Amino acid sequence: MQACVYEEYGPAEVVKVREVTRPRMKDDDVLVRVHAASVTTADWRFRASAFPGGFWLVGRLMVGLLRPRNPILGMDFSGVVEETGKRVTRFRVGDRVFGSASGGAHAEYLAVPGSAPMIHKPDGLTHEQAAAIPFGANTALAFLRDIAKIRASQRVLVVGASGGVGVWAVQLARHLGAEVTGACSTRNVELVASLGAHHVVDYTAGPLAEPGADYDLIFDTVGVTTFAGCKPALADAGTYLPLNASVRQLVQALFTSSGKGKKLKAGISSNSSESLETAVGLIEAGALRPVIDKVYPMTEIVEAHRRVDSRHKRGSVIVALG
Numbered sequence: 487m488q489a490c491v492y493e494e495y496g497p498a499e500v501v502k503v504r505e506v507t508r509p510r511m512k513d514d515d516v517l518v519r520v521h522a523a524s525v526t527t528a529d530w531r532f533r534a535s536a537f538p539g540g541f542w543l544v545g546r547l548m549v550g551l552l553r554p555r556n557p558i559l560g561m562d563f564s565g566v567v568e569e570t571g572k573r574v575t576r577f578r579v580g581d582r583v584f585g586s587a588s589g590g591a592h593a594e595y596l597a598v599p600g601s602a603p604m605i606h607k608p609d610g611l612t613h614e615q616a617a618a619i620p621f622g623a624n625t626a627l628a629f630l631r632d633i634a635k636i637r638a639s640q641r642v643l644v645v646g647a648s649g650g651v652g653v654w655a656v657q658l659a660r661h662l663g664a665e666v667t668g669a670c671s672t673r674n675v676e677l678v679a680s681l682g683a684h685h686v687v688d689y690t691a692g693p694l695a696e697p698g699a700d701y702d703l704i705f706d707t708v709g710v711t712t713f714a715g716c717k718p719a720l721a722d723a724g725t726y727l728p729l730n731a732s733v734r735q736l737v738q739a740l741f742t743s744s745g746k747g748k749k750l751k752a753g754i755s756s757n758s759s760e761s762l763e764t765a766v767g768l769i770e771a772g773a774l775r776p777v778i779d780k781v782y783p784m785t786e787i788v789e790a791h792r793r794v795d796s797r798h799k800r801g802s803v804i805v806a807l808g
């Protein structure tokens with residue numbers, strides 16, 4: 487099969503399209519013929535070994551200390567079940583499925599445990615749209631619904647509102663009843679307003695978080711703000727929620743997250759079939775929609791990685807795999 491392979495850490499150019507053997511299936515696995523996969527900021531971090539905020543060593547131990555342990559990137563996929571292991575009961579050959587694997591999705595075939603975060607793809611979504619869901623929707627659900635526990639009428643600022651996580655965060659915050667402000671650059675103002683933001687801040691024209699803005703939640707998906715810098719814009723018991731908490735911020739969270747005053751909360755996104763079902767339910771109800779920056783053919787995988795590296799993609803970058 488054809489796959490996008492990286493054998494060393496580095497820039498987008500380290501990824502090459504190669505002929506490799508199909509993945510071996512175990513009894514609990516499902517073999518998926520992948521039709522579309524996302525190239526996410528996680529793929530960028532793994533490929534470039536760009537782990538944030540003091541987590542370089544942890545990242546390297548996870549991905550491979552000297553070179554990548556799994557040479558095929560890609561977590562979020564959509565495709566058709568080609569084969570099932572003998573212990574798999576949730577899926578059958580021919581099922582259209584999408585979900586999140588621990589790697590290996592930038593290839594024509596992917597072996598993924600039948601118990602992985604993976605569900606049947608609704609007919610109303612294309613494979614490209616389905617592959618755009620897991621990373622951003624699961625993260626938005628984990629951070630806004632589960633960690634921040636947004637309530638109706640709260641004032642919420644999403645920094646990075648046009649990015650992979652931001653586009654879902656704006657829509658979900660709006661769906662949860664918040665008064666949403668999205669921050670982005672000029673060229674994305676219209677997009678962010680179309681996602682349901684009540685207000686849009688153009689960070690190229692002024693400050694991201696105006697002192698006195700009284701936000702109940704500032705969700706920074708980019709890493710361009712600090713807790714101290716955001717405090718004047720937070721309401722008295724407001725929460726600052728960085729998507730990529732640094733070691734220092736984890737310590738700050740320990741001391742502030744349960745107090746009565748302004749707090750910093752931290753967390754990590756979790757993937758589950760239940761949250762994919764929730765996302766699909768909200769998409770079908772018209773509350774959420776996937777945003778696709780561009781679909782690249784497999785032969786242009788390097789361009790797809792470059793686009794992700796730019797940190798200015800709108801929503802998801804997708805690679806089409808057949």
Ligand SMILES: NC(=O)c1ccc[n+]([C@@H]2O[C@H](COP(=O)([O-])OP(=O)(O)OC[C@H]3O[C@@H](n4cnc5c(N)ncnc54)[C@H](OP(=O)(O)O)[C@@H]3O)[C@@H](O)[C@H]2O)c1
Pocket residue numbers: 526527528531621625645646647648649650651652669670671672674689707708710729730731753754755756794796797798799800801
């Ligand atoms: N902790 C977790 O569990 C978890 C889960 C998922 C993701 N993450 C992390 O979250 C981060 C965000 O991922 P993503 O996929 O959403 O990223 P992304 O798609 O690259 O988003 C980039 C966003 O940042 C904005 N931006 C770029 N430069 C900016 C600046 N100087 N000031 C303000 N905004 C700026 C862009 O807006 P414009 O183009 O308009 O400038 C765009 O909205 C990544 O670092 C990822 O590793 C963490």
